[in-house]
Amino acid sequence: MKISINKAKKTLLGNRRRGYTLPTNNKLYPAQWNWDSGFIALGYSYFNLNFALKEINTLLDGQWKDGMVPHILFHNTKTNYYPNYTAWNCGNKIHSSGITQPPILATILKEILNKNEINKTQLLNIKKIIKKINKFHEWFIQFRDPKKTGLVSILHPWESGYDNSPLWDDPMNKVKIEKNIKYKRADNKVVNPDFRPLDIDYDRYVTIKNNLRKLKYNPKKVYKSSFFNVVDVGFNSIFLKANKDLVTLLDRFGLNKKKIENYIKATEKNFLKLYDKKRKTFFSKDIKNKKKIFIPSITNYFLLFADLNNDKINKILIQNLKKHNLKEKYFFSSIKSNHKSFEEKRYWRGPVWINCNWFIYKGLKNKDRLFSNKIRNKTIQILEKKGFFEYFSCKNGKPMGAKNFSWSAALYLDLKLNKN
Numbered sequence: 269m270k271i272s273i274n275k276a277k278k279t280l281l282g283n284r285r286r287g288y289t290l291p292t293n294n295k296l297y298p299a300q301w302n303w304d305s306g307f308i309a310l311g312y313s314y315f316n317l318n319f320a321l322k323e324i325n326t327l328l329d330g331q332w333k334d335g336m337v338p339h340i341l342f343h344n345t346k347t348n349y350y351p352n353y354t355a356w357n358c359g360n361k362i363h364s365s366g367i368t369q370p371p372i373l374a375t376i377l378k379e380i381l382n383k384n385e386i387n388k389t390q391l392l393n394i395k396k397i398i399k400k401i402n403k404f405h406e407w408f409i410q411f412r413d414p415k416k417t418g419l420v421s422i423l424h425p426w427e428s429g430y431d432n433s434p435l436w437d438d439p440m441n442k443v444k445i446e447k448n449i450k451y452k453r454a455d456n457k458v459v460n461p462d463f464r465p466l467d468i469d470y471d472r473y474v475t476i477k478n479n480l481r482k483l484k485y486n487p488k489k490v491y492k493s494s495f496f497n498v499v500d501v502g503f504n505s506i507f508l509k510a511n512k513d514l515v516t517l518l519d520r521f522g523l524n525k526k527k528i529e530n531y532i533k534a535t536e537k538n539f540l541k542l543y544d545k546k547r548k549t550f551f552s553k554d555i556k557n558k559k560k561i562f563i564p565s566i567t568n569y570f571l572l573f574a575d576l577n578n579d580k581i582n583k584i585l586i587q588n589l590k591k592h593n594l595k596e597k598y599f600f601s602s603i604k605s606n607h608k609s610f611e612e613k614r615y616w617r618g619p620v621w622i623n624c625n626w627f628i629y630k631g632l633k634n635k636d637r638l639f640s641n642k643i644r645n646k647t648i649q650i651l652e653k654k655g656f657f658e659y660f661s662c663k664n665g666k667p668m669g670a671k672n673f674s675w676s677a678a679l680y681l682d683l684k685l686n687k688n
């Protein structure tokens with residue numbers, strides 16, 4: 269399949285609705301997703317800055333009063349998606365889910381500002397956006413890290429964005445499925461069920477969601493009583509990087525950055541407590557069950573993106589990363605392919621995801637230029653050869669999941685056109 273920059277732009281425009289963009293144009297994801305919108309905004313910034321800012325503004329229109337930015341906004345209520353807006357039963361101005369997703373907006377906005385000329389009206393708008401993002405980050409610090417450890421928790425696997433990753437197998441096995449649970453999934457009717465999470469995963473997702481709903485999404489209560497509470501390496505890496513980028517943005521607009529700066533210091537220090545010296549790897553922490561999680565997930569390497577202020581650790585991470593995909597033609601598999609939990613085709617249990625490659629490419633740029641260029645070129649190649657699919661097999665590049673996938677197209681534009 270011949271893929272070009274024009275096709276990437278057309279993919280985004282084809283998925284665009286009123287002020288926001290669907291992750292794909294089939295019925296799999298008929299709403300606005302939080303981190304998808306961040307990547308999508310970056311894509312638009314290569315050809316329509318106003319669409320980029322509008323994408324972010326629409327997402328932030330759904331921000332809750334306490335500061336949370338939901339993982340889904342249901343602009344269109346007439347869809348088959350499950351869990352839909354009635355199943356969540358919450359939102360502020362716009363119907364939404366009651367959980368969040370990786371906070372990438374500060375990073376995306378900084379990237380956009382670095383390479384665009386901004387007019388006065390846009391600048392005013394951007395200042396408002398930055399204040400809202402700051403409120404979102406303060407919400408994380410206040411409610412997802414009440415003990416002030418420098419590391420935040422996620423309370424549902426969907427918050428990570430890598431829903432059925434083997435990272436969550438142990439904590440999810442501990443979730444007791446609600447009695448007589450009733451719901452109707454639609455996702456596995458739209459794409460091959462072999463590519464999607466299992467029914468037992470959904471039973472648990474819905475059980476956790478129903479409990480959050482019962483607690484009326486009260487941020488203090490859900491932290492204490494969610495059936496799932498994990499401090500994840502990948503998620504915290506994204507948050508650390510976003511906090512660093514937020515400080516730059518706050519500074520540029522003369523806004524107070526003290527709180528975020530202090531939090532960054534705590535994160536830099538306490539991240540090292542998640543490092544296992546013997547195994548030379550980082551682990552995530554199951555807070556609910558007081559267990560360490562050692563799974564060779566590509567998301568652990570998002571730490572390179574976070575730019576941890578520690579050369580020694582960064583070198584070890586790069587050495588390990590070079591071994592992650594030794595035998596595979598396409599990289600990076602979301603889970604190391606010799607691990608027992610690896611599944612070639614099932615969503616976040618093995619396939620190659622473009623956003624993971626993007627985080628790692630960006631993280632390596634100032635550490636190992638040659639390696640980072642290799643990742644960039646390989647990622648471009650797979651997209652040009654196979655098309656803008658949601659994910660790919662690491663064995664033979666087989667495209668899977670949704671086609672016309674927005675973030676694959678958006679990040680292709682960044683990989684191709686970003687000159688920095």
Ligand code: DGY
Nearest residue numbers: 339350426429431455
């Ligand atoms: C889905 O519906 O599969 C989404 O990933 C949940 O956020």
